[in-house]
Amino acid sequence: VIELPHPPTNVRAELNINGGLVNVSWSPPFDGNSPIVKYIVQMRTVSHTNGNQENADEDLIYGAHSWTTASMNISASQNYVLLTNLRPAMTYQFRVSAINNVGEGQASAPTSPPITLPAQPPNASPIGVVGAPRSSTAIMIQWQPPPTESHNGQLMGYMVRYKLAGYAEHTQWYQHNVTNAAQLSYLLDDLIVWQNYQIQIAVYNEMGVGAYSQSIFVRTKEGRPASQVRQLSAEAINSTAIELFKLRNANWSVIYESTNHTQNDAIVVHNLRPYTEYRLRLSPVNVVGKSLSPSESSPPFQTLQALPAGPPMNVTLRTVSPTALRVRWTPLPPESWYGHPRGYNVTWSEIDDEGLQSTIHSFISDDYHSHSFLITSLEEFTRYGVQVYALNDLGSSPASRLIVQRTNEATPSSGPDSVVVKATSSTTIVVDWGEMTKVDRNGILQGFKVKYTSFKSSDSTQYKIIESNQTRTTTLTELKKYTTYRISVCGFTHAGDGVYSTSLTEQTFQDVPGPPSNVTFPDVTHTTARIQWDIPLEPNGQILAYRISYKMSDEDFKRAISREFTSTDRTHRFLDLRPETYYIFEVTAKTIEGWGKAAKLIVYTTNSRELPSHPSQPLISTSQISSRQVTISWTPGRDGFAPLRYYTAQISSQGGHWWTYPHKIDPTLRIYTITNLKPFTTYQFRIKATNDIGDSGWSLESPITRTLPAPPDKAPL
Numbered sequence: 001v002i003e004l005p006h007p008p009t010n011v012r013a014e015l016n017i018n019g020g021l022v023n024v025s026w027s028p029p030f031d032g033n034s035p036i037v038k039y040i041v042q043m044r045t046v047s048h049t050n051g052n053q054e055n056a057d058e059d060l061i062y063g064a065h066s067w068t069t070a071s072m073n074i075s076a077s078q079n080y081v082l083l084t085n086l087r088p089a090m091t092y093q094f095r096v097s098a099i100n101n102v103g104e105g106q107a108s109a110p111t112s113p114p115i116t117l118p119a120q121p122p123n124a125s126p127i128g129v130v131g132a133p134r135s136s137t138a139i140m141i142q143w144q145p146p147p148t149e150s151h152n153g154q155l156m157g158y159m160v161r162y163k164l165a166g167y168a169e170h171t172q173w174y175q176h177n178v179t180n181a182a183q184l185s186y187l188l189d190d191l192i193v194w195q196n197y198q199i200q201i202a203v204y205n206e207m208g209v210g211a212y213s214q215s216i217f218v219r220t221k222e223g224r225p226a227s228q229v230r231q232l233s234a235e236a237i238n239s240t241a242i243e244l245f246k247l248r249n250a251n252w253s254v255i256y257e258s259t260n261h262t263q264n265d266a267i268v269v270h271n272l273r274p275y276t277e278y279r280l281r282l283s284p285v286n287v288v289g290k291s292l293s294p295s296e297s298s299p300p301f302q303t304l305q306a307l308p309a310g311p312p313m314n315v316t317l318r319t320v321s322p323t324a325l326r327v328r329w330t331p332l333p334p335e336s337w338y339g340h341p342r343g344y345n346v347t348w349s350e351i352d353d354e355g356l357q358s359t360i361h362s363f364i365s366d367d368y369h370s371h372s373f374l375i376t377s378l379e380e381f382t383r384y385g386v387q388v389y390a391l392n393d394l395g396s397s398p399a400s401r402l403i404v405q406r407t408n409e410a411t412p413s414s415g416p417d418s419v420v421v422k423a424t425s426s427t428t429i430v431v432d433w434g435e436m437t438k439v440d441r442n443g444i445l446q447g448f449k450v451k452y453t454s455f456k457s458s459d460s461t462q463y464k465i466i467e468s469n470q471t472r473t474t475t476l477t478e479l480k481k482y483t484t485y486r487i488s489v490c491g492f493t494h495a496g497d498g499v500y501s502t503s504l505t506e507q508t509f510q511d512v513p514g515p516p517s518n519v520t521f522p523d524v525t526h527t528t529a530r531i532q533w534d535i536p537l538e539p540n541g542q543i544l545a546y547r548i549s550y551k552m553s554d555e556d557f558k559r560a561i562s563r564e565f566t567s568t569d570r571t572h573r574f575l576d577l578r579p580e581t582y583y584i585f586e587v588t589a590k591t592i593e594g595w596g597k598a599a600k601l602i603v604y605t606t607n608s609r610e611l612p613s614h615p616s617q618p619l620i621s622t623s624q625i626s627s628r629q630v631t632i633s634w635t636p637g638r639d640g641f642a643p644l645r646y647y648t649a650q651i652s653s654q655g656g657h658w659w660t661y662p663h664k665i666d667p668t669l670r671i672y673t674i675t676n677l678k679p680f681t682t683y684q685f686r687i688k689a690t691n692d693i694g695d696s697g698w699s700l701e702s703p704i705t706r707t708l709p710a711p712p713d714k715a716p717l
Helices: 055-062
Strands: 009-015 022-027 038-045 068-075 080-083 091-099 127-135 138-144 155-164 174-178 185-188 196-205 216-219 232-238 241-246 313-321 324-330 341-350 361-365 372-375 383-392 403-406 420-423 429-432 447-454 462-466 473-476 484-493 504-507 517-524 529-534 545-552 561-566 571-574 582-591 594-604 630-633 646-653 658-660 671-674 682-690
Touching: 009 091, 022 091, 038 080, 068 080, 127 196, 127 216, 138 196, 138 216, 155 185, 174 185, 313 383, 313 403, 324 341, 324 383, 341 372, 361 372, 420 504, 429 484, 447 473, 462 473, 517 594, 529 582, 529 594, 630 682, 646 671
Parallel strands: none
Antiparallel strands: 009 022, 022 080, 038 068, 038 091, 127 138, 138 185, 155 174, 155 196, 196 216, 232 241, 313 324, 324 372, 341 361, 341 383, 383 403, 420 429, 429 473, 447 462, 447 484, 484 504, 517 529, 529 571, 545 561, 545 582, 582 594, 630 671, 646 658, 646 682
């Protein structure tokens, strides 16, 4: 039976070593009992994520007509083909089908994995490049990206280059890098007044810069004239008016005129322009008048070089950064060089408050077409004077007018001198500091910042801002008692915070301690109770002793029995208590400053203590719901004859796992506010009670509650 050929097998695609070429190979299939006439190779572009989808879903993913013919009429004796003209940075799949005398058989499965061609620089330039002057020193340019098929990779930005038009081809280009590929415009500023600029734009990707666009030519707007009008002449029109003329040189002009001239062999001609080619001719004059025609012209000759006619014009100075200034000027016109041009000499020096200059620095540019120079490595927030000279073979022109500009402010480069810290109480430390050296201020001081942090790893760094550059002292308040702090000071300008001074340490004074922590009764009988405790969370000093006082709950505390313990004691068993009676115990710690706050607990003397019952289901009132917090209420269960020590809450968000709220809840509370929740989010809550025996079970889960909406926390990226 003669039938269509089967799909080729072992179809593979490999990237050629030269890149940009793909070698597709296959094994011949069953020919359907009719010799194979030729092969056809098809291709399609795919995304990186969809290249391994099952064939059954291909038409849904790529579309039924996504395949195109890459090569046809491939000889039946050939089992490979080298494909060219593929687009860089694109991912391809290929398939092969065979043709016999019956027709074209089914295509093979797509090659896997897909082949991604390496990226290359873009092969087209931006399109629609236009420009227009914004001012006498600025030009706005706009463009559109090149066609997508020419990107050859991921576009990363644009290169804008420009130079004065009309100068030699090798004249230096000035470049700006637009690093945002979505930006399609750019403002060229700090240009020269009323000058024609040549502008080109190229796009670049991760592999490099593509071709530059065709040049556009844009002239900046007119500005004020740089000098007064010269070579004016005036002629009276009548008794009340004159007419002004600006003289223009003709091809031939009178440069010398003499009467009663008796020397016929030599004339000295003055006021010629240096380094200029001339020819001379003579016209004799007698009493009748000037001859009808002058003499034949002399052979051409060139005057000698002289110093340039003057410095560059329109010298401007702009601050670029705290350590850089940009100086610009209008290049000297050719007729003003008066010799072979050598370039420009840019000089600069610091200028103090009295206007005196310090050491002069200079840079010589050997490009006489240049019109700007970036002065770097300057001091921050310092006045500089800049002058520009034109240079030719003979020497230098006079200096341009002195232009003075100050570099930008920067952050101070050192901290204040003579920092002193001194504790004045258990919660306060006084900080004093001296002046900052002028050279390190780098701007106008707006004030100072005091940075302080305790040696405890859990404490965050705190800052106190003094918004005055006149103050040299401050008091840190609300500090932790008997705690060592690390303290430093910095000054700040409009540019930001400067370098901090060397850190100093100081410890606040001792104070009376807080209540002892973790007070429990692990063992209780009808007539005894063993109490244990730990050092206060806020010892506020060196603990010297502990004191425990106790009484029956219905007695006056004046009848309480007290006993003192050493600073190392952590437990004690009290005997001879009355059975099945509530007792109140108070545990107090002592420092050198005295006895501190007491931890007060209740205990019930019994042999039948047990775990507490779970609290009731937490209830939530609609009025107690906000965007970031919810208030819950509950009813406590039985305490198991062991008074409750605290409650624990758990939270579930959006039906997810339960997590424990980080704060223990006072056992005397029946209402509590859960904070730090997310707006417009569903939550459920549950709680458990804890006594000296252990934890109760969890309460029933609260009804599902959604927090209220709130404005977004931050703007979109």
